[in-house]
Amino acid sequence: MKALFQRVALLGVGMVGGSLGRSMLARGIAGEVIGYDHDPGVLRRALALGAVTGAAETVASAVRGCELVILAAPVLAAQELLAEAAPHLVPGCIVTDVCSTKAEIAERAAKVLPPAVSFVGGHPMAGSEKQGVEALAENLFENAVYVLCGGEEAARAKVKALVRGLGALPVEMSPERHDYVVAAVSHLPHLAAVALTNTVAGLQEAEEFLALAAGGFRDTTRIAMGSPQVWLEICLSNRKQLLLMLEKLAQEVDAVHKLLKAKDAEGLLSYFRAAGEFRRKVPVGGKGMAECRRAAEVLAAANYRVEVQEG
Numbered sequence: 001m002k003a004l005f006q007r008v009a010l011l012g013v014g015m016v017g018g019s020l021g022r023s024m025l026a027r028g029i030a031g032e033v034i035g036y037d038h039d040p041g042v043l044r045r046a047l048a049l050g051a052v053t054g055a056a057e058t059v060a061s062a063v064r065g066c067e068l069v070i071l072a073a074p075v076l077a078a079q080e081l082l083a084e085a086a087p088h089l090v091p092g093c094i095v096t097d098v099c100s101t102k103a104e105i106a107e108r109a110a111k112v113l114p115p116a117v118s119f120v121g122g123h124p125m126a127g128s129e130k131q132g133v134e135a136l137a138e139n140l141f142e143n144a145v146y147v148l149c150g151g152e153e154a155a156r157a158k159v160k161a162l163v164r165g166l167g168a169l170p171v172e173m174s175p176e177r178h179d180y181v182v183a184a185v186s187h188l189p190h191l192a193a194v195a196l197t198n199t200v201a202g203l204q205e206a207e208e209f210l211a212l213a214a215g216g217f218r219d220t221t222r223i224a225m226g227s228p229q230v231w232l233e234i235c236l237s238n239r240k241q242l243l244l245m246l247e248k249l250a251q252e253v254d255a256v257h258k259l260l261k262a263k264d265a266e267g268l269l270s271y272f273r274a275a276g277e278f279r280r281k282v283p284v285g286g287k288g289m290a291e292c293r294r295a296a297e298v299l300a301a302a303n304y305r306v307e308v309q310e311g
Contacts, residue, residue, distance in 0.1 A: 017072025018136035120151030
């Protein structure tokens with residue numbers, strides 16, 4: 001089967017980038033994947049793990065002659081790579097990314113890319129707190145929602161074909177809507193986990209308390225182990241939307257504080273029940289096709305453009 005893209009550049013080869021490169025190669029989506037990373041050691045490991053087929057010493061040499069360029073670095077670094085790559089892209093090239101925020105990088109792309117190059121924003125809603133190319137997972141994107149933002153129709157169609165080839169569910173929305181949604185369901189949970197972790201860490205008896213910590217503390221703070229640099233860039237690039245969500249969280253904390261202070265048993269019981277009922281709606285049991293289809297139905301009902309591959 002002919003590859004969808006003969007030559008792909010992967011700028012940034014961490015866990016997500018490495019997973020993407022290896023999956024594209026394993027599924028025949030890409031003929032070759034040329035990797036670039038500021039750390040040569042990362043590229044050597046990526047080659048050994050089958051995440052890339054070649055390594056480039058510069059951005060210019062990585063993107064030369066490529067049909068597709070994927071920015072797989074943290075969002076602020078990705079914007080710098082975008083500007084560095086722009087003068088070396090061939091007409092007809094498609095640029096996409098896997099960054100956690102979309103509005104800023106879409107604006108940057110509109111400013112720096114040549115007219116004959118298309119940008120399609122992308123964000124696979126898959127990953128983990130693990131870092132580095134060693135943590136890659138070839139099937140990371142299977143049955144995961146993969147958000148696409150903007151781009152010319154022909155370019156977007158090719159990126160959608162790539163997403164379907166990875167086994168993921170393409171969902172289209174505006175960059176602004178994406179950033180609002182992920183501020184609520186991704187970025188706010190991370191800050192809440194960090195705040196909870198630092199609350200306990202700041203107690204005089206922190207080490208003693210850790211010895212008694214059970215599953216509740218482990219589960220609610222696991223994501224606080226994510227890359228500090230990545231999360232710094234996410235927060236700065238989605239500052240406006242995240243501030244709105246933090247205000248809403250502060251209101252909820254204040255509400256439960258008042259209920260507890262007033263010893264309002266009925267109010268607390270109602271508050272806990274409401275949270276439990278909503279939490280039970282979160283999909284469980286992994287990333288199976290059934291969960292993927294249910295997500296598609298909900299998103300389609302909310303007027304997002306969703307495509308589910310049959311079979």
